[in-house]
Amino acid sequence: MRSIARILAATRVLWPYYTGIVVCSLLTTATALVAPFILKEATDTVVGVATGGPADGVIRTVVWLAVALLVADLLSSTVQNVGGYLGDVMASRMRRMLSTRYYAKLLGLPQRYFDNQVTGAIISRLTRSITEVTGFLNNFANNFFPMLLTVAAVLVISAGYSWPLALLIALVFPVYVGLTALTSKKWQALEAQKNEQVDLAGGRFAEVVGQINVVKSFVAERRELRLFDRRFARTVETTREQSRHWHTMDAIRRAFLNVVFFGIYVILFVGTAQGRFTVGDMVLLIQLVAMAKSPVTMMSYLVDTTQRAIAGSKDYFEVMAEPADRDEPLLLTADALDEGRDDDSPATAVVPVAAADVPDDGPVVEVRNVSFAYEEGAEVLSDVSFTMRRGERVALVSESGGGKTTLVSLLLGFYRPTAGTIRVAGCDVAEQPLTELRRRVAVVFQEAALFSGTVRENIAYGRDGATDEEIVDAATRANAHAFVSAFADGYDSTIGERGLKLSGGQKQRIAVARAMLKDAPILVLDEATSALDTKSERAVQAGLDELMENRTTLIIAHRLSTISSVDTIVTLRDGRVDEIGSPDELATSGGIYAELLSLQASASRKDRKRLRDLGFRA
Structure with a gap:
């Protein structure tokens, strides 16, 4: 029960509801106990007359007793429903609080956590664990707690009539709970196995629905259905064992109860x-x-729901115990929401960063002796060093898998270098608040990564509170206004999940407009046009050229024509810096860039294939 106590402690802001539920439970118990005493008095009165006792005033007495019974029942019903209302609202608010905190925690976790998780399993865990906890507490508040108070009162009253009777009633609970405890360890272990399979099934389900076109194109529907069904088939087998164990013990418990109540009667x-x-x-x-x-x-039902709630709360607290990305301003936001307040603090709001926030003379970005490995012993980057000055355009060039995207992830603070430092605007990435770091950097990824909703909402994602004029201006500069205006609903047109109603070029132009609206002094283009056809790329590139004006830009590109226009090229070979120089300097150095230019100039089909294998296009 310690896990449940932790839930109550974590939601102590709901103490008025807890207090109200306790008071209503006490009143419900009191009014419920009045009825047996009224019936006792009525029974003795009627039996007295039936056995020859005086009949004077009996009718009036029994009528008043009936009225008293009616009043007691009405009070009991009213108070019980008030308590039920408080329990329902308490459970609903608790669900909101726990869900919001869970979401805030996830948003504050480092990228490594998500690398090792299935998205659907994270979602399933939220639904299952919090639903089981809040459902148990709602039932407990509305049903079980008043009953437990009633039992305590019954023991006290019974002891006044017959101590053997009270002793037998009191004996029921510790023995019953003790027998139930014998089943708990095994039950929880089996429940954990079931939860794991349900989470994995839910995770796969979310993946398949999110990539249904891939599933259908490979005619893999039956295979996915079999995998999904297999997960739940395992839960059925586990349930057989779990239920057999539980109900065998329950039969023993009930037999014990039958014997005890036989003695009572x-x-x-x-x-x-x-x-x-x-x-x-x-x-x-x-x-x-x-x-x-x-x-x-x-x-049995109480213990069953308690065990489920305990198992669910353990899953919840395991996530909440995960080490944060570094700082957790979002948890402060969640706490403010718990108390009914909105949090528009600078820690969470996205605001533009003036160019003055980066130095004029010193390096804007400085990568110094950086090494990194996703797994110990398998370095992706080794002793990488280079600098970027204000307004400079720097291209990272390497073969596929050479560590370019990893460097971007390190720059954004998604991971920490295993050695060396990265400084942005003169501050060590490992030391400055992540919100401050990421406010300074705008990114256009290879995948546009849009959200379901309208065009307006997706562009405005770059800056909370942006005006319509600012949104239209960003879209115009990104070469997106023309096609958006052609939609029936214009900027209020819905684009579907991940922007599925848009073409690749349209999605990227929306992504460019979003980055423009953020107006950050540092720009990262992570293969922003590599997946587009020539016409779409030309439109997107026009927007990118506008976006790069007066910004310090780091470019990962798969087109040599894009790379040729930068100020500096940094080539990586096997995770190490191979060369640093201007395009003209590296064109004749004999390094990776020179090799790529040579392959591009060649008319040989073999050389062209080699260029594509390296991940580049002319």
């Missing part, structure tokens, strides 16, 4: 026959025993 019936209890006492105690029996018979 014997005490009541014999005591009444011997005159120790009146008929009204017996009616009262039978009702109290029934009130205690109901929670016991529901104990």
Whole structure:
């Protein structure tokens, strides 16, 4: 239960709801306990008249007792529904809080975490774990907690009539819980196996839906369906073992309950026959025993949902315990949202960075003796050094897999160098806040990476709060305004998931407009035109030329014509710097760039193929 306690502690801002639920539970218990006493009094009154007692005023008495029973039932129903309302709202707010914090945590985790996760599994974990925790607490607040309070009251009242009776009732719970605890360890282990398969199935499901065109083009629908079904088939086999174990233990528990309640009824019936209890006492105690029996018979369900909630909360806290990217301003935003406040702090808002934020004379970007490996012992970069000054255009050139994109990831702080330093605007990337670092850099990736929604929303993603005029201006400069205006809904046209309604060239021009709107002093073009046809590339390149004006630009390009117009070329061979110089200098040096130019100039089909194999086009 410590995991559940951690959930309650993490959502302590909901204490008014917790307090209200406790008060309503106490009142529900009190009003529920009034009814047996009223029935006891009515029973004794009626039995007294039936056995020859005085009949004066009996009718008035029993009518008032019936009225009292009605009032008690109405109060109980009202208070119970108020408590139910508080429980429902509490669970809904808790779900919002836990989900928002989980999302904020994910957004603040380093890239390495996502490299080792399946996207669908992350989504499945959010849905399953938080739903199970909040569902349990909602049920507990609305049903189980009032019942537990009722049981405690029943024990106290029963002890006043017969201590053996109270002892038997009290014996039920520790023994039952003890027997249940015997099943917990194995049950949770099996539940973890099921959750793993469900998460993997959900992860694959999300991947397939996201790339359904690839699945269909390779006629892999049946294969994917078999893999999906196989995951759930394993959960069925695990459930057989889990359920067999659980219900065997439950049969033993219930047999124990039957024996205990047999003893309770014997005490009541014999005591009444011997005159120790009146008929009204017996009616009262039978009702109290029934009130205690109901929670016991529901104990299996309570324990079952508790175990699921504990398992779900463990998954939740495992993610929350992951080390952050460096700083976690988003968790502050989540806490503000928990309290009903919006957070527009500079730590989370995307604002333009003036060019003055980068030095005029010193290096804007300085890579010094940088080495990096995704896995220990397999270096991708080794002792890489180069600098970029204000307004300079630098191209990274290497064969495919030479470490160009890795350098971009290091520059953006997605990973940390295993050795060496990268300085941006005079600050070490490893030391400055990531939000500050990334505000200074705009990136146009090879894949446009658009979101579902409208054209306007995707361009405005570059800067929160951008005006319509700024959005249109960015689109115009990116050579996108013409085709956007031709859409029926213009900038309010929806583009579908990942921009599937747009062509490749259109998507890239939207991505360029988004980068323009960000207006960062440092620009990274990560193979931004490599996947486009010649016509689309020409349109996108016009936008890129506009974007590169007065910016320090790092270019990863697969067209030699693009590389030839830069100020400096840095060539990489096997993860090391091979040459640094201007295009003219490296054209005659005999290095990688010279080799590429030679292959481009050759009319040989073999040389042309070699150029393509290296990942370049003329």
